Amino acid sequence: MKFKIVKVHAVAKWCWQASDDNCGICRDPFECFCSDCKAPGDDCxxxxxxxxxxxxxxxxxxxxxxxxxxxxxxxxxxxxxxxx
Ligand SMILES: [Zn+2]
Ligand SMILES: [Zn+2]
Ligand SMILES: [Zn+2]
Structure with missing residues (x-):
């Protein structure tokens, strides 16, 4: 039996209209998760x-x-x- 592993790359691009692309608190870009979220996919x-x-x-x-x-x-x- 062979299992096929399908990797799903869910790249979530936010749509926003901000003059600043970075979070004013953690200074990370909004397209990234915040510093509290260790991994992408956390609800942030x-x-x-x-x-x-x-x-x-x-x-x-x-x-x-x-x-x-x-x-x-x-x-x-x-x-x-x-x-x-
Ligand atoms: Zn304000
Ligand atoms: Zn932040
Ligand atoms: Zn977060």
Missing amino acids: PIVWGQCSHCFHMHCILKWLQSQQVNQQCPMCRQDWVFKE
Whole structure:
């Protein structure tokens, strides 16, 4: 019996309209997973704030958790509100 191993290269290209191609928190490009995600394929979407800055979801969640009082965008210091 022979098993055929099919390698699937799922290269996910994000589509976004950002002036910056890098996450403002971890500085990794959005086309890569964030530094918290050890391997590609981890669920690491890009999330947007009302201020139009965007970050890896893991990065902004980590950032917001570290904010004791006001949850602000790490880039522009506006109140962080997730954009629907
Ligand atoms: Zn990031
Ligand atoms: Zn991640
Ligand atoms: Zn911002």
